[in-house]
Each structure stands twice: as structure tokens, then as C-alpha cells.
Amino acid sequence: MSNDVKFPPKPKRTKLKIKLGITLAVLAALYTVALTTTGFEVRPSASSAWHTLQRIFIAPLFDADTRAAFPELVGYMLETIAIAYAGLSIAAILAIPVGFLAARNMTGNNLSYIGKGILNAIRAIPELIFAIIFVAAVGIGPYAGVLAISINSIGMLGKLYAEVIETIDMSKVEAIKASGGNRVQAMWYGVLPQVVPEFSSYAIYRFEIDVRASTVLGIVGAGGIGFPLLLATQQRNWEDVGMILYVVVIFVTIIDIVSGKIRNKLV
Incomplete structure (x- = not known):
């Protein structure tokens, strides 16, 4: 008996290489035509990037007129925080039943798919799109921002709630039912x-x-500090832009620190 092992012949790749070469040649020709026939004109800016950065981050600290607007900007930022708080309060409550619906160990696979489908549909749409829709529906103002924040937050919180529910210890639930407790108990x-x-x-x-999302929603008229930021940007008032950014950074940092300490105590 011969120990020689016969391997099948290698497939010919000549045709594949020819097709690949033709494809690359066609793409190269198309890119060459596009780059040679398209006009690229860059309009020079009146000021350099370094000068603009100085106006945004340094000038607001020394310009008296810009510093005078600080209390007004704080008011806009507080409105932004109020929009986020109101939207979250609504979402944190409404996300609970949706989260239970999406949890497999609570409702079974069929209803769980429905709940998760609802949450996926909500999360697929950015809050900015919701804000544009609600601004058109209810008008410009914080109310549209609250609705946009609340709807979008339901999608994320509902998903997180469902994952938490699915990881609970069901033995405690079964023990209560075995001792005569009803479903509510x-x-x-x-x-x-x-x-x-x-x-x-x-x-x-x-x-x-x-x-952070409420800050952006103001750009489309949903209230908060976003609208002054958009107006200052369009008017190239970089000192005002810088002061607004300082206000946003200060408040977001404070909120992060406080909320982090609260979360550490809860978990």
C-alpha cells in the first residue's frame, strides 16, 4: 500500500485575478476623473485657528462684558437642568412597566419580544429627532425638550431595567408564592x-x-442653553461661546461628582 497522499489540484484563480484587476482599474479611473474634474476651493478665514481659540477659552475670562452675562447664562443652564430632570422623572416611571414587559422571566418570551421591540424602536431614534418632532407639534420651548428627553430616556432605561429584572434571584419570588402570597405580593x-x-x-x-442632551436640544428650539450657544456661534461671538461652554462644563462637572457619590451609596 502506498503511503503517498494525493491532494486535489489547486483551483485556477486566473479568472478571479483578471476580474479583480479590471475592478481596481475601473475604480482608479473613476477616482482619477473625480479628483481632476472637481474643484476644491477653500476660503481663507479672516482669523487664524489659534486666534479663534484664544477668543473662546481665554478672552471670556478677561472681558468684562462677557463676564457680566454669566448670571443670565446660569439661568439658561438651570433651565436645561430642569428640562433634563423633568424628562427623566417621567421616563424613570414609565420605563418600569416597559422594562417588566421586556423581561423574559416576568412575561415570557412572546411578550418579552414585544417589549424589547418597543425599546429598540425608541432607542433607534436620536433625541434630536424627537425634539424636532415635538417642536413642530407643541411649539418652541422647554415643553418640547421635556417630551423629547422623556421618550428617548424610556428606551435606554427600559432596556437597563429589563436586564436588571432578568438577573434577580427568582427563588425569593417562588418562596413568597409557595407560602401563599399572590402575584402582587x-x-x-x-x-x-x-x-x-x-x-x-x-x-x-x-x-x-x-x-448633556438637553444642552444640544436647545439648538432646535427645545429650550435651555443650546439656543444662546447656537445664536452666538452663528454671529461668531466666540467670547460668548466660550463663556457658555465654561458654564456647561462647570455644571456638568458638579452634576457628575454629586451623582457619582449618590450612585456609590445606592449600589
């Missing part, structure tokens, strides 16, 4: 004590995100 004494701390932690973390 099992939910109240077996499920909620396990999920409330993490629900609160996620809600606080979402509040930090909503504050």
Missing part, C-alpha cells in the same frame, strides 16, 4: 427590593446624559 416583596437600588442608580446616571 411576590412582586412587591420579592422583586422590587432587588431591583430598586439599581433602578435608582441607572436613573441617576441617565440624568447626567440627559443634561
Whole structure:
């Protein structure tokens, strides 16, 4: 018996190489035509990038007129925080039933798919799109921002809530039912004590995100400090832009520090 192993012949790749070469040649020709026939004109700026950065980050600290606007900007920022808080308060409550609906160990696979489908549909749409829709529906102002923040936050909080519910210890729930407790008692004494701390932690973390999102929503007329930022940018008032950014950074930093300490105590 011969020990020689016969391998099948290697497939010919000549045709594949020819097709690949033709494709690359066509793409190269198209890019060459596009680059040679398209006009690229860059309009020079009246000021350099370094000068603009100085006006944004350094000039506001020494310009008296810009510093005088600080209290007004703080008011706009407080409005932004209020929008985020109101939107989160609505979302944190409404996300609970949706989260339970999306949890497999609470409703089963069929209803869980429905709940997760709702949450996926909400998360697929950015809050900026929701803000544009609600501004057109209810008009310019903080109310549209609150609605946009609340709807968008439901999608994220509902998903996080569902994941928390799916990881709870079901033996406690079964023990309450076995001792004669009904479904409501099992939910109240077996499920909620396990999920409330993490629900609160996620809600606080979402509040930090909503504050940043509310800053952007003002650009489309949803209230808050975003509109003054947009107006200053369009008018090239870089000193005002810098002062607004300072206000945003200060408040966001304070919120991050405070919320971080609260989350550490909850979890």
C-alpha cells in the first residue's frame, strides 16, 4: 500500500485575478476623473485657528462684558437642568412597566419580544429627532425638550431595567408564592427590593446624559442653553461661546461628582 497522499489540484484563480484587476482599474479611473474634474476651493478665514481659540477659552475670562452675562447664562443652564430632570422623572416611571414587559422571566418570551421591540424602536431614534418632532407639534420651548428627553430616556432605561429584572434571584419570588402570597405580593416583596437600588442608580446616571442632551436640544428650539450657544456661534461671538461652554462644563462637572457619590451609596 502506498503511503503517498494525493491532494486535489489547486483551483485556477486566473479568472478571479483578471476580474479583480479590471475592478481596481475601473475604480482608479473613476477616482482619477473625480479628483481632476472637481474643484476644491477653500476660503481663507479672516482669523487664524489659534486666534479663534484664544477668543473662546481665554478672552471670556478677561472681558468684562462677557463676564457680566454669566448670571443670565446660569439661568439658561438651570433651565436645561430642569428640562433634563423633568424628562427623566417621567421616563424613570414609565420605563418600569416597559422594562417588566421586556423581561423574559416576568412575561415570557412572546411578550418579552414585544417589549424589547418597543425599546429598540425608541432607542433607534436620536433625541434630536424627537425634539424636532415635538417642536413642530407643541411649539418652541422647554415643553418640547421635556417630551423629547422623556421618550428617548424610556428606551435606554427600559432596556437597563429589563436586564436588571432578568438577573434577580427568582427563588425569593417562588418562596413568597409557595407560602401563599399572590402575584402582587411576590412582586412587591420579592422583586422590587432587588431591583430598586439599581433602578435608582441607572436613573441617576441617565440624568447626567440627559443634561448633556438637553444642552444640544436647545439648538432646535427645545429650550435651555443650546439656543444662546447656537445664536452666538452663528454671529461668531466666540467670547460668548466660550463663556457658555465654561458654564456647561462647570455644571456638568458638579452634576457628575454629586451623582457619582449618590450612585456609590445606592449600589
